[in-house]
Amino acid sequence: MASNDELSVSQEDLVEAWKRTLPERLAPGDTAEVFANGADPRAFHVHIKTQGRQMMEFDFAVQYVDSREIDIQLKDVERDGQTVDERPEPIQELIGDYRRHLHETAQALHHFTHM
Template sequence: MASNDQLSVPQKDLAEAWRRTLPERLRAGDQAEVYEDEKNPNTLLITIQSAGRQDLEFDFAVTYVDSREIDIQLSDVEKDGQSVDERTDVMQELIADYRRHLHECAQALHHFTHA
């Protein structure tokens, strides 16, 4: 039997659920903005501002592969509005940390996305 496990939640509702849930998953002081991707109804664009004096901003695209699984793509890392090299060990640790928080958020929303 073939599984038709498509995401059936309207993008606007999904983005709102992420806006409510993601801040609970981030470290204190980190801030996140969640946008709907107008080109892809299964994708949310997420910007995370890192707490502290680094003034770092991480841009991710979170795409629902199906109602449970997400694919996370990092599109940019900026410091003071300038793109920075994300290949350093410190950046890789921060990126891995944020990817984990994004996965945790998606898991927390399984009840919402997996109808």
């Protein structure tokens, strides 16, 4: 998909910006790690750990479509190191919350990615 609105930020700078900005959008106690995707300079992985009784972990693949829009793919949901079914409603609600936080982070970084 060609666009005249290409992302012009290096992957290293992008990952660092996400590492600083995403935790500000998560619930208190939740943690996030952001890792570069070696195969695609516009993409990275986000690993989120929930706080509290659930002790769940979520893995997302995030890719910039252009300098403002991101595509988010859920890769895995785990509890105690075991993959779990993500279809139950409480897990779907958490996935929706985290997807929203990822979009909010992308919006907060518009000034950085959309030059």
